[in-house]
Amino acid sequence: MGLSSHMESLDLCDQNDIHRDHINTQVMDKHAQNIKTDELSGGKTKKTTKDKANRATVENVLDPRTMRFLKALTTRGVISEFNGCLSTGKEANVYHAFSGTGPNGETERRELAIKIFKTSILVFKDRERYVDGEFRFRNSRSQHNPRKMIKVWAEKEFRNLKRIYQSKVVPTPEPVEVRSNVLVMEFLNRGDGFASPRLKDYPFKDAAEISSYYFTMVAYMRLLYQKCQLVHADLSEYNALIHENKLYIIDVSQSVQPEHPMSLDFLRMDIKNVNGFFERMSIDIFSERVIFQFVISETLEKFAGDYSSSTDLVEYIAKNLPVKSTPEDEAEDEVFRSLHLVRNLGGLEERDFDRFTMGKFDLLKSLIANDNKKNAKNFTASEQFELSSSSEDEDDSDDGSGSESESDGDDSIRASDEDEDEEGSDSDYVEKTKDNKHKKHEDKDMKKQRKDEAKDAKREKRKTKVKKHVKKRLVKKTKSKK
């Protein structure tokens, strides 16, 4: 039973809002069993009875609004037949469907995968960190409306899919259309009607074949980063399909651009997950740090091939990337996993700066330099810059123009500090009465004592702060090493 006749019955809902939900439930009940939710990919296509699981699947994802979007796609001929459920993930369900007569009247019957994102609030909670900080979606983040949030999410997957598909450097299903929480894309068919297998389920012939897919996955991470400006951020054996003997990347809803504040952490996570899978397949793997350098380095030493060609990159990887073999390699990966990567000193929070001067941070550039030994000194700022331990403190208001203005600067700083103490302590230290009103009157001695304490505390704090011109020198020197 095609979707269209099922949709007709939804029209009933438009006639009378009051009973909309009631009728919808009836419609759901009546037709739920017709939306085949059996596992197309694995189990035999058997007529599914309307058991509890199916109802849950249907109700959980195919809510009335989503059904209306599907109906609109059907009316427009984007999809004609809505079939079984390929997968029920925590974030979305994926269904199999056939295309209708396309917008230009073409009638080729293409197989489609329909990914329908769930609108349950819980799920999208941990999605925020992938959308936050994304320039492309800065305005669309709707704080409190989960349906809008899911729409952003589906559009994000569509746009990322489109960017990768159009780049032609990393295979991915062709994106067809996105409408609210419904994403339509090409279905990767194993050839007998079933979906192409995930990397996780693929029956590899031998170790050589496993290694070649591993090298391809490493090459794809670089191509996604360098050519598509994307970090997948959920790369694993579940989000890669082997279709017609080629690796296809899917599930890019959470993928972010390199500018995203957490892109490098997501990249490290991807590398770790990919390595974990192939290590369990008992082949030689590369250290995470080596892969990280390979992915983010602009140029590759001794590479004479085409930077857009995964074939050339795979050949280069096989010949040039050192295999992880010693306990030191593992130890180095442990350190690498714990590094707090910053792109440059400008990205450091004020409070982190002191930890930087203790060599607790590693600048990205020294990670991508080919010979780290040569650049090791860039890592530990404390070795590189002899910080005068008696470094005088400087107030933030100062322009930090350097030592010459330091002396008189100090006096003005001190004076302004005093002012600051005056006004600061007023705002910081006035106790709040229980109804949160500022206490109006306080006896004189108490006030004087409180202010003196505040001044001492600030003076103490100034003793450990790094002077602004020292910071500037740090930044300048580090930049010049680029």
Ligand SMILES: Nc1ncnc2c1ncn2[C@@H]1O[C@H](COP(=O)(O)OP(=O)(O)OP(=O)(O)O)[C@@H](O)[C@H]1O
């Ligand atoms: N275009 C496609 N062609 C064939 N199968 C697909 C396609 N897209 C997704 N699938 C199948 O559906 C599964 C889930 O898809 P996807 O990973 O995009 O959704 P998800 O919500 O992230 O699911 P999960 O939470 O399980 O990762 C995939 O692992 C794959 O088996």
Ligand SMILES: [Mg+2]
């Ligand atoms: Mg997935």
